[in-house]
Amino acid sequence: MTASHRTPSWGWSEKMPILLLVLGASVFLYLWLSRRNSTLTRACRWRLDRATAADAWRCAACGAVARGAEPRDCLRPKA
Numbered sequence: 845m846t847a848s849h850r851t852p853s854w855g856w857s858e859k860m861p862i863l864l865l866v867l868g869a870s871v872f873l874y875l876w877l878s879r880r881n882s883t884l885t886r887a888c889r890w891r892l893d894r895a896t897a898a899d900a901w902r903c904a905a906c907g908a909v910a911r912g913a914e915p916r917d918c919l920r921p922k923a
C-alpha cells in the first residue's frame with residue numbers, strides 16, 4: 845500500500861486574490877486621497893518668513909505671500 849502524500853492546505857491559495865485586490869484598492873485610495881488633499885505643484889515651496897511676521901509664509905519659487913497656517917494651495921496668479 846502506498847501512502848498518498850498530500851501537502852497541507854492553509855487556505856492561502858483561495859484568499860490570495862482577495863488580499864491582492866484589497867491591497868491594490870487600499871494603495872489606490874491612499875494615493876487618490878493624498879493627491880486630492882494637496883493642490884501644490886512641484887514648484888511651490890513654502891517657507892516660514894519670520895522676518896515679516898510670526899505667521900507669514902513665502903513661496904521660494906514665485907514669491908507669493910500668505911498669512912496664517914501653512915498654505916496647501918498654490919497662490920501664484922493665473923496667467
